[in-house]
Amino acid sequence: SSGINAEYGIEEYHTKGPLPDDIIHHVITANELYDEAGVTATDRITYMTDDVVTIFLVIDNMAKTLANMLVRVMREPRVYEKMVAEIREAELDSLQSMDKSLRYTEMVILETLRLHPTLMRGIRTTKHENTELNNGLVIKGTGMIFFGHLVLHRSSKYWKDPYEFQPERWENGSKDITPFTYLPFVA
Secondary structure: OOOOEOOEOHHHHHHHOOOOOOHHHHHHHHHHHOOOOOOOHHHHHHHHHHHHHHHHHHHHHHHHHHHHHHHHHHHOHHHHHHHHHHHHHOOOOOHHHHHHHOHHHHHHHHHHHHHOOOOOEEEEEOOOOOEEOOOOOEEOOOOEEEEEHHHHHOOOOOOOOOOOOOHHHHOOOOOOOOOOOOOOOOO
């Protein structure tokens, strides 16, 4: 919640502060309670800023992923019908039961993240001099390797019909997926 609602107006927000259920209030409180020897006020502000930025980045990525998933599902009537049927029959009593009864929905999410990864590129640093890659290429000295998630996730070398939205490719989990070719969250 934003901390501003009908019962708690803007004036009260500015004079009394946010409501206790406000996410920013919880971040500030958690950082004020962090009491370790050597932690300065500047450290607390740094931690708090990092927490707030992380929250907004997560929310932004979740929104983009959900939007991409909804567009993909609406463009594929077969997927839409299967997903709706599963949701209507699902046990929604607990997270554990949802996890077991929403298997097709999970496959839709995995496929969405394959076609629309949260990050577009990753970076790795070589730790050793003259690093040899699997393809025989040698990186002289030490350096950085940049790789594109989108390119990797849509490569016909690793994926059958890579541009097609096929949640069923995840029926066996990641068993049929070439290792290190599905990296939706790797930075």
